[in-house]
Amino acid sequence: METTFCKIVVVDDEMLVRQGIIHLLDWEGEGFQIVGEASNGREAFELIESQRPHIILTDIVMPVMDGEELIRLVKGMYPDIEVIVLSSFSEFEYVRSTFQSGVADYILKPRLDAASLLAVLKKTAQRIPVLQQVDWRNDKRQSADYILDKLISGYPVEYEAEVLQGIFPYADFALVIAETGEEAASVGRKEEWLENSIRSLLQSGGMPLVFRRLSTVEGHVRLLFNLNVDGREALIRMAEQVFAAGIRAHMFQSLAVSRSLTDLEQLHTVYSQELMKLLDHRFFLPEHSLLVDSGGEVQQGAAFDQDAFAAELNRQEFDQAFARLSAYVSSMSGRRDTGVSEFKSFLCHSIFQVIGMLLHFHYEAKALDESKYEYFRSIHEARHISETEARLIQFLQDATECFMKNRGGTPAMQKILLYIDENYSRQITLTEVAKEFHFNPSYLSNYFALHNKEGFNEYLNRARIEKACLLLKESPDLSISEISSLVGYSDHSYFTRVFRKLMAVSPSQYRKG
Structure with a gap:
């Protein structure tokens, strides 16, 4: 009974x-x-x-x-x-x-x-x-479904090997996941379609395969296949047929096939660490919805040269920096050596870097800065690499417009500002800078005011105070007097007055705040 x-x-x-x-x-x-x-x-x-x-x-x-x-x-x-x-x-x-x-x-x-x-x-x-x-x-005997559910979930379970040997005649196993994109409560019809399709193919093709459906979680229908040592090719052929029919019938979004394994104790590792990662990388493989894990090592692609990118931004070589970033993102299509979350975080950080440098050099980037969270949101919600690439292209176009306006400046003005940014920690003066660039000091003062929204001393003080703010937050072991000296002020009290004027608080209050 x-x-x-x-x-x-x-x-x-x-x-x-x-x-x-x-x-x-x-x-x-x-x-x-x-x-x-x-x-x-x-x-x-x-x-x-x-x-x-x-x-x-x-x-x-x-x-x-x-x-x-x-x-x-x-x-x-x-x-x-x-x-x-x-x-x-x-x-x-x-x-x-x-x-x-x-x-x-x-x-x-x-x-x-x-x-x-x-x-x-x-x-x-x-x-x-x-x-x-x-x-x-x-005294009821454990069922095969109970044992398999424990194994794939990673929970310890003691069981009699005979329970599984009775339903799995072959030595090898492979896990197949159909990604439906729906909650488990809504996939009953798709589970039935998938099982019937596989059963029909196995019966008509005489393939050396048996399968069992495991519990469905997070929109994934999970199937465990049992195959002989020569059955891998048959499994891939069957997956291709099911996949083609399933896509036409809108039954699932993708199908993933694991490497072969002989020990069911590996089931949780294969599912959680290998197949889920493989499905995650469909982000980089928008044209590949049938994913097969061959078990080989993933080839490592070229890493992004972060130091060169930062140096180009710092030298205001924005065209080169933008081309570098765009080329790297384009190269990610088809790659499997980077996680999706890691990649999206990198891209958002790069956008943040670009905006920060545009603001640092006083380009008109306020609107771009205000829209950065919309860029971050759209990147994190992107489903495929092509969507993030399109969003990056739009951002780089907007950023290019910012620096092409060149804040009314000239190449000579850009070199002067870069010189100040690199030498603010020394006791540099208007006279020294004028001599460096072969200007008369009085002419440089007028030239600076004409091509920059701040005067020479205002710009120099702002550059020093920006660096002081970083040191106050990131270097708690340095005293305020030491920081004053490091950013180019020999007079501690003068540093405090300038800091309060620009930041509306004293250096000690800023550090606490």
Whole structure:
């Protein structure tokens, strides 16, 4: 006679809490079966119609739809379903009010251990009429699904090898992930289509493969294939056929095939560290939605020369710096040696650098600075390398317009400002700079005022105070007097007066602030 399990849906907005509960017990060994999980009440309610659980184990405080509203809906439409509430100490009064809606019991999260949870569940299950005859003894054998779910999730599990040997006749394994782009609660039709398509191909082609669907998480349908040593080619051929049909039918966005493995204890590593990384790199491979991990080493591409980029910006060689950055981003298409988050962070940092240098050299970049967070947002939301490249091109065009205006200056003016920026720490004077560039001091003073929005002394003081601000924040071991000397002021009291005038606070207040 088929075993009757008490079916449970777990609802909590924290994934770690859900996973902790799911892997807390040998559920089937105790007579229970986790048939679904959800991160809020709305997702849970969608699961109920398809899974018809006996018990819902739910948190109270959740986004979208909280536990209290979920309980009212469930008890109104499915009065036979029992609900157990998970809560913290601070929510006790809130939880108590849910008993008016027919909650069966509650359990405090801080006391959520296997024995306590199992006791509450068994007490609740015994109230359900269709489960009156269930054998609640603990001698039920672990199922293959339970064992495989533990292995792919990375939780320790002891099991009898015979359980898996009976369904997997071959020595090698491979994991296949279909990325649907939907939450687990919405992929039932796609799971069924995928299984039927694979089963049909295997039957018609006589391929030396068997497969088993694992639990679905985060919009990924996961399939474990068992193959003989010569079955790798057949698996890739089958994946190509399924992929082509699946894309046409809009069943999934991409398909990833792992390297072959012989030890199922490696399942979690292959899934979490290898296949997920492979799917992540589809960002750099927009034209490749069928991804196959051959198990070889990833070839390293050329690194970005950050020092050369910074030096070009500092010399105001913006055309060269922009060309360098653009070429590097273009080279990333097809590469697999850099993480997506790492790449996006690098790109945002580079934009920040460019804007900072434009402002430092007093180009009209205020509008660009105000729009930087919009650039950051669009880059972090980009789905493919082509989208980030297009956004970078737009930014570089806007930045080019800033420096092409040249703030009304001339090449000679640019060289004078660069000289000041490189020598501010010395006791340089207008006379010294005039001599360096073969100007009459009086003429240089007028020339500076004509081609720059600040006079010579104003610009020199601002350059020194900007550097002093950095030292005050980044070098706590340096005294204010030492910093004054390092940025070119021999008179500490004069430094303090200039600092207060430009920053509206004293150096010591700035350091504290």
